[in-house]
Amino acid sequence: MSRRLKLAVQIATDATGIPGKAQLKTWMEAALRPGVKNAEITVRVVDSDEGQQLNRDYRGKDYATNVLTFTFDDDMPAIEGLPLLGDLVLCAPVVAREAQEQNKTLAAHYCHLIVHGTLHLQGYDHIDDAEADEMEALETQIVTALGYDDPYRTDTE
Secondary structure, three states, X not given: OOOEEEEEEEEEOOOOOOXXXXXXXXXXXXXXXXXXXXXXXXXXXXXXXXXXXXXXXXXXXXXXXXXXXXXOOOOOOOOOOOOEEEEXXXXXXXXXXXXXXXXXXXXHHHHHHHHHHHHHHXXXXXXXXXXXXXXXXXXXXXXXXXXXXXXXXXXXX
């Protein structure tokens, strides 16, 4: 099946180790579900200040988080033929800190968060346990198919 992903990447941080556009696109395409024929997504990688401001302004939480997902229009039903539209914002210092804390490579953690955010753009969520289980299983399937370890496996398992 031929898919078309139009990807814009904005780097608004001096952080290092940020994956390139081609890598981001590979991960996002792997996370697009079969019903998505076209997508237009922007990925913005930010510093802690911007990450905190966005999380505070849009989620009411006054701290920088790893990834924020902004769908074009939550109230608009998916319409056949229209592209999936949205933005992902990743906070580079948070991603780097979490990767270190979780003993993951930076690339593996970025991959997981890109897959996670791309699934959110498609309506997946983890508000209740059943949704969380479904989303985590899908994330694990996609991330491991991309050659990384299970993102939910801990070193104690």
